[in-house]
Amino acid sequence: MGSRRDFLEKLSISAVSLPILYSPASVFAACDTPYEGRILRVAIMGLGNYGTRVANAMQDCKRAQLVGVISGTPSKITKWQAEYNIPEKNCYNYEDFDAIKHNPDIDAVYIITPNGLHCEQAIRVAKAGKHVICEKPMAINAEEGERMVMACKAANVKLLVGYRMHFEPKTVEVIRMRKTGEFGQPRFFQGQTGFVIGNPDQWRLNKELSGGGAMIDIGIYAVNGARYMLGEEPIWVTAQETKTDPVKFKAGIDETITFQMGFPSGAVASCLSTYAMRHLDRFFMTGDDGWVEMQPSIGYGPIKGRTHNGELNQPHITHQTLQMDGMAQLIFEGIQPLVPVDGEEGLKDLKIMDAIYMAAKTGGKVSL
Structure with a gap:
């Protein structure tokens, strides 16, 4: 077993996602009723195993959509473009992704890179005026976490953490x-x-x-x-x-x-x-x-x-589907989960x- 991702995946049992029938939309975003509101347009940074899991889960989202990618591996970008129908103009690498500032088709960036890279990448995303979603741990220590919180507040963007x-x-x-x-x-x-x-x-x-x-x-x-x-x-x-x-x-x-x-x-x-x-x-x-x-x-x-x-x-409902729809609700409607x-x-x-x-x-x- 090579990593936490492998560990969690091996704990999983394949299941078809079921509709939520028992909880109000204020807690869970996935529901049977049609949705015609605003869609959270997300670029994923870091196209590894967990990034792929999130991308696949987002295909079932109603309030969030994968629209862009950021990676240091050109072959991965090409693969994701074909698999998820991502336009060339929404593809970036780790050196040039600050240019998302000028891309109105991206609302948020989900950072799914090694922990030690989260802080600086999140600050750059915030300075580009995009909402930051960061996989946990949010940073490698509290000092870095505080820098991220301050940067997002200064840029007036949301900082959310992948607490699925x-x-x-x-x-x-x-x-x-x-x-x-x-x-x-x-x-x-x-x-x-x-x-x-x-x-x-x-x-x-x-x-x-x-x-x-x-x-x-x-x-x-x-x-x-x-x-x-x-x-x-x-x-x-x-x-x-x-x-x-x-x-x-x-x-x-x-x-x-x-x-x-x-x-x-x-x-x-x-x-x-x-x-x-x-x-x-x-x-x-x-x-x-x-x-x-x-x-x-x-x-x-x-x-x-x-x-x-x-x-x-x-x-059972795919956790990341619920998470991304729930985060869209939080960003656009101010609806909070039971735990922040x-x-x-x-x-x-x-x-x-x-x-x-x-x-x-x-x-x-x-x-x-």
């Missing part, structure tokens, strides 16, 4: 249940995220490009999941790092980190992020009046979950991960 789980039906149902008190006071969250990473030469194991190892790549799901399932922001973290293969996982690339978070109510979280263990994709939360377990909790295919009330049975997907949300996760790395390095408790 914030649109996933079963996840949203769990958040709704927590918000309406069906679990009582949340007390404990456990998040297990991990896989065995493959190719040692890939960018995820390059500190400059990735910004870290398993924690920043897949541990972010547990950090974010703890926050939306407990409904609070952590006030302290502790962490411990284990490394069994210092050749493959060089300095600055974490192999396994276990981390704990404490919250104002007294709730606690215990999480694991790893590149060296299989079959780890589970969230669990318990409260005074109920509990929820999700396994798989973050894979691309059908999420499975159960609560004290029984199985979660919301239909903006730059401030991404910055919160980055600050927590910075603290986790510090705690793992020092062995102490780090206050937030």
Whole structure:
């Protein structure tokens, strides 16, 4: 297994997307009713595996459309032009994409490049006057994240982060249940995220490009999941790092980190992020009046979950389709998901991960 993308894909089970029949359009964009409103016209930057997944998912969108590409590989641009009917005038490379400033046919750019490139690319997109959608982690640390937030505010454009789980039906149902008190006071969250990473030469194991190892790549799901399932922001973290293969996982690339978070109510979280263990994709939360377990909790295919009330049975809908339609609603109609997907949300996760790395390095408790 070579990467987080492979890991999530292998967790997936092929399924035909089903229409949403149970949720208001204010939460989910995909619905049966015809849509005749404004379309968010998107250029994808970074035409790798996940960029392809997003492009394919967008073919089912009603409010968002793929109209452009940005890549450093000419052959990929040519392939995408043919496959997705993208006009030549909407194709750019990493050197000349600032010219999108003069292209009225592009509203937003979805940045799906290695983490270490996000900050500067996002700032350039913002200066070009286009909305920024950035894959998570939004940046490699909070300092870069703050620069991105400030740049987008200065340019008066939106900065959104690819938190697809914030649109996933079963996840949203769990958040709704927590918000309406069906679990009582949340007390404990456990998040297990991990896989065995493959190719040692890939960018995820390059500190400059990735910004870290398993924690920043897949541990972010547990950090974010703890926050939306407990409904609070952590006030302290502790962490411990284990490394069994210092050749493959060089300095600055974490192999396994276990981390704990404490919250104002007294709730606690215990999480694991790893590149060296299989079959780890589970969230669990318990409260005074109920509990929820999700396994798989973050894979691309059908999420499975159960609560004290029984199985979660919301239909599977391609996450990225929901995400892109939901972001179009947010940009054009101001409709917010139950959990934010903006730059401030991404910055919160980055600050927590910075603290986790510090705690793992020092062995102490780090206050937030």
